[in-house]
Amino acid sequence: MEIIEPNYSWAYQLTPRSTTTHLILHHLGAESASAESIHRYHMSKGWAGIGYHYYVTKKGEIFRGRPEAMRGAHTSDWNYCSIGVCFEGNFENEFMNAEQLKAGRELIADISSRYGSIVKGCHRQYGQTACPGANFPFDALVSCSIPPEPTVDEPDNWAKDACEQAIGDGLFLGDGNDCFRWHDSVTRQELAVILMRYRKVRN
Numbered sequence: 001m002e003i004i005e006p007n008y009s010w011a012y013q014l015t016p017r018s019t020t021t022h023l024i025l026h027h028l029g030a031e032s033a034s035a036e037s038i039h040r041y042h043m044s045k046g047w048a049g050i051g052y053h054y055y056v057t058k059k060g061e062i063f064r065g066r067p068e069a070m071r072g073a074h075t076s077d078w079n080y081c082s083i084g085v086c087f088e089g090n091f092e093n094e095f096m097n098a099e100q101l102k103a104g105r106e107l108i109a110d111i112s113s114r115y116g117s118i119v120k121g122c123h124r125q126y127g128q129t130a131c132p133g134a135n136f137p138f139d140a141l142v143s144c145s146i147p148p149e150p151t152v153d154e155p156d157n158w159a160k161d162a163c164e165q166a167i168g169d170g171l172f173l174g175d176g177n178d179c180f181r182w183h184d185s186v187t188r189q190e191l192a193v194i195l196m197r198y199r200k201v202r203n
Helices: 035-044 098-114 138-142 157-168 188-202
Strands: 022-027 054-056 062-064 082-087 119-122
Touching: 022 098, 054 098, 082 098, 098 138
Parallel strands: 022 082, 022 119, 054 082
Antiparallel strands: 054 062
């Protein structure tokens, strides 16, 4: 795992964190941005600079934000005891790709190995926010088991036309790397998302 170390200039001196009990996961809330642009934006808010300790891009790159031992600026009332990790993208309306998921899993596993009892959670559990979005794959990121490698899966011949139509209507969205899981069971939450997309198509 490689951590990219940008050369930030901080607006003022950072404060060491006295304890580390939580790992809080965020999304960018926008389609894309660089670590440096986040740093500049956070400085414009009057902060010392980028508030996250790590930033994971859609390409699977991991950028250092604040030094891990320093207090972050990512979750009100919890910065004194937490490490903040932000994932590029807006997971209210998009899905994490395989490269980003793999990098995030490696980073979270590394942090967990160094803080054995650290509590992992989403930003929304600690504040009034939807972050990191309804489609954020929290369980897959923090799971100790390694998921199987993606495989190509084709629908059966009798269902191909219907499946192609569903893709064209935007009812099913893949990330470009995995299959559409044509032969898997559908959970209730996945069905709810499909129905929501169907209503949008009908409207």
